[in-house]
Amino acid sequence: MAESTLQPPVALTTADGQPLKTSLARVERRARIRAFALVVPLLIFLCITFLFPIGQMLFRSIHDPLVVDLLPNTIAALKDWDGTDIPGEPVFAALAEDMKKGREDRSIGKVATRLNFEQSGVRSVITRTARRVAKLEEGPYKEAFLDANKAWGEVETWATIKRLGNRFNTVQYLASVDRRFDTEGNVVMQPEDRQIYVPIFGRTLWMSLLVTACCLLLGFPISYMLATQPLRISNLLMIMVLLPFWTSLLVRTTSWIVILQSEGVLNDILVWTGIVGEDGRVQLIYNQTGTVIAMTQILLPFMVLPLYSVMKTISPSYMRAAQSLGAPRFQAFWKVYAPNTLPGVGAGSLLVFILAIGYYITPALVGGRTGQMISNFIAHHMQSSLNWGLAAALGGILLIGVLLLYWLYNKLVGVERLSLG
């Protein structure tokens, strides 16, 4: 033993003198190529449907070329502007040139819309001014602009244009966390009445945590029963867990409306039994309560299944051993059984939390005004306001949050202990 370790390592060869490594690699290459060929379709599918859209979305959140492309002269002229006072005649002239061109190829509307996301009211300022500027043959433009709209006399308008003068910027991410650049280029909070997203992120986080906690609280005993009851009973229980899982999400969400609304089943029962009066019907839906109740029910199987799969592997002899060693039932459960369920608790909680934090349809249907979550705002910016950049930035923050959480979980528990059933 000692002798062989002292000798310098000699590269092993096969019988015909080839290096062993080369020979092994050749033999295994074929198998590797075949294995890779089998996963290629899935890989392509994932790239097209998953990686590419996510990449594009993240790109869009920082890539904002519209203003640079459509107001090239203005941006160039604003380069040396220090942002303390309204700029001089050359800048106005450049903007006038860009506006004239924009009216010709009908692109001025796009610029107006984009700028309007940054500073509401700018859209009409630009379209109206552009109409007037188009009639002007030559300068001086400054007076004409100031005459056309007093917004051109405000530093903020120019600061907004200059801010979008980079193809790549973080304006959308700042907007996503209720922050903006002031005229000096410092990051400041939005005025209080325009702070939307931080409270929404906070609410989304809180509601997701609440849903996760509810799922864990309800799912743990169910999983324990599933794992410990005789097969006949546990099969029946399993069907009861899975049946809603197989039912359409919409059907389940709308049936919660039937149950929870103020003229609904639950309130009728409460009134009938006299627990609440006719005028004291509880508002259980179209608010946070409704969203949490419905989401808990919908996400429960995602907690139960990983928990069950972990509990199934915990030998009942652990509990027996703990009891025979002198631990009362509860102590045996808490000290021996519960710690062994941690991989399942982690997996279930992570799964439920990640699903909850991006949940859309249920809060949209039963959330009302106070039960809306961040995904509802993302959908709003995708579909109604068409501010895709902001939607992308909000989604990006959500994605980063989930990845952070995953990292944290890996750090604390270890991903290899994750058991998803």
Next chain:
Amino acid sequence: MAISNENLVEFTEVQKSYDGETLVVKDLNLSIARGEFLTMLGPSGSGKTTTLMMLAGFESPTHGDVKLDGRTLNNVPPHKRDIGMVFQNYALFPHMSVYENLAFPLQVRKMSKSEVETKVKKALDMVQLGGFGTRRPSQLSGGQQQRVALARALVFQPTLVLMDEPLGALDKQLREHMQLEIKHIHESLGVTVVYVTHDQSEALTMSNRIAVFNDGIIQQLASPPDLYERPENAFVAQFIGENNKLMGKVQHTNGENACTVVLDSGDEVQALPVNIAGAGSATLLSLRPERVTIGPEAGSLPNIFDAEVQELIYLGDHIRTRVKVCGHDDFVVKVPNAQAHAALREGAAVKLGWSIEDCRALDA
């Protein structure tokens, strides 16, 4: 420490049924002395594990009493019985280190930290795992896990230790080694052990007494030599060791120590009446393969028959010889591989002989 006369465990008329239709344990009466090593041996489904579980408190008897140290256990929960238990798959807690596993029973008894430390160290030293305290059970080999389980069951000095097929998962060599180790620990600590196994050699090696279970009944309760040499019924004779069986009818008894049995082939055999109903009843003659003499001198043994060698199997220390005798062609004789062992050939005609005491007439 010697086995005392005082009974530590007493089963009185214990019955157990799981479904209300069949009895898994039928009328069990069993006393276990303090300091004894008692093994419950039997095929699976014979009720031995159920009996153990009733003692541990994980099953309750459907009828009858279980007493430990004079105290009726029927309503005592498992954690108050003060019984150490070693499980089939060890049941070491995977999330705890070896040290924490051993400390667990002491901590639930609220012992001081220093006391826990001394006891755990002593227990680990006893099973020769002194330096393994910080390891996780998964980092140990099967044999080491087995030792930890043993140490954990003993560390809180219980009055009684139960072992449920603890060596089943080990390979043969390790199993034999652990058998001796457990035996020595039992001898040095003097703790009472109730051991469940289906492996007869394990039972013979370790026990003071063996209770052979079958069909929910103790078939025989005896010391290992008694059990092997003097089985009381056909099941025990078959279950323990190798056994030749010859079916026949009792013709007549000749006093207390002999009877004449007519085999189905017509041969008359002189046998020891053990468990027969009297003249005319069917009987099974049990004869150990190593108690058959090949080529005895005429008249030296009461039973001498002509036989034909069918098959020779060389097993190193002995030669297993299958012969045809008295109409049975599955009669086995063990011929020791001594220097002058009979040079047998397949097809050779030989004479076989055996004494009356070695041929036991049992229930058919």
